Amino acid sequence: MEFLHPNPEISPDELYQASPVTFPADDARQQFIEVLTHLYSDHECLFVGERRDTDVYEVKDLMSAATEAMQFRAPPHIIWNPLTGELAKTYEGKDSYRCDRAVSDFRYAVAEFDELDLKTQLRFWAGAGLPVVAIVYSGGKSYHGVMKVEGIRTKDAWDLTVKRTLYDRWLVPLGVDGSCSNPSRLSRCPGAVRDNGLKQRLIYLNPSGTPLKLKA
Numbered sequence: 379m380e381f382l383h384p385n386p387e388i389s390p391d392e393l394y395q396a397s398p399v400t401f402p403a404d405d406a407r408q409q410f411i412e413v414l415t416h417l418y419s420d421h422e423c424l425f426v427g428e429r430r431d432t433d434v435y436e437v438k439d440l441m442s443a444a445t446e447a448m449q450f451r452a453p454p455h456i457i458w459n460p461l462t463g464e465l466a467k468t469y470e471g472k473d474s475y476r477c478d479r480a481v482s483d484f485r486y487a488v489a490e491f492d493e494l495d496l497k498t499q500l501r502f503w504a505g506a507g508l509p510v511v512a513i514v515y516s517g518g519k520s521y522h523g524v525m526k527v528e529g530i531r532t533k534d535a536w537d538l539t540v541k542r543t544l545y546d547r548w549l550v551p552l553g554v555d556g557s558c559s560n561p562s563r564l565s566r567c568p569g570a571v572r573d574n575g576l577k578q579r580l581i582y583l584n585p586s587g588t589p590l591k592l593k594a
Contacts, residue, residue, distance in 0.1 A: 426455065487561075
């Protein structure tokens with residue numbers, strides 16, 4: 379597959395070293411702060427928390443909590459797109475602060491693989507030339523890539539440009555999990571520690587979203 383980096387032994391450290399934004403490799407608090415600082419503005423609302431949590435928070439409040447806490451523990455999940463902070467209807471008709479219809483800015487798309495081994499996933503992210511703003515090791519079987527999307531103003535536009543074109547025509551046939559294609563996709567938050575003891579580690583951060591492609 380020509381989009382894979384030709385080096386079969388790409389390491390997480392190579393992507394870490396290529397990151398335009400530098401951050402401590404093992405500092406969970408700082409990784410969480412760097413994501414908030416570089417990808418969002420103070421008054422935007424985000425969901426971070428446990429899978430069944432419902433509240434959203436302004437970025438400035440999340441920043442204060444992260445910087446002031448004596449014992450910092452990053453939340454396990456994040457929705458990368460900013461939210462309105464208002465209730466909206468889910469497709470089942472329920473009220474929610476964190477559903478697709480509550481997205482305020484269709485800014486980021488998330489991709490993860492269920493079947494590819496970790497080394498091949500790294501070769502994909504290093505060679506595909508996608509507009510990647512962040513890569514997070516899930517602490518399990520995948521690297522989650524967060525890609526910048528532009529010019530999307532509505533859910534209908536998202537479905538046409540992102541879901542049907544980026545995902546259905548290209549990413550899903552390559553092995554990306556198709557359930558990632560909605561704008562309020564729940565993803566692994568950098569800095570958290572999973573039940574297995576492994577860290578959800580941020581390994582790459584590029585707010586501009588210039589295409590990521592390591593030199594061969």
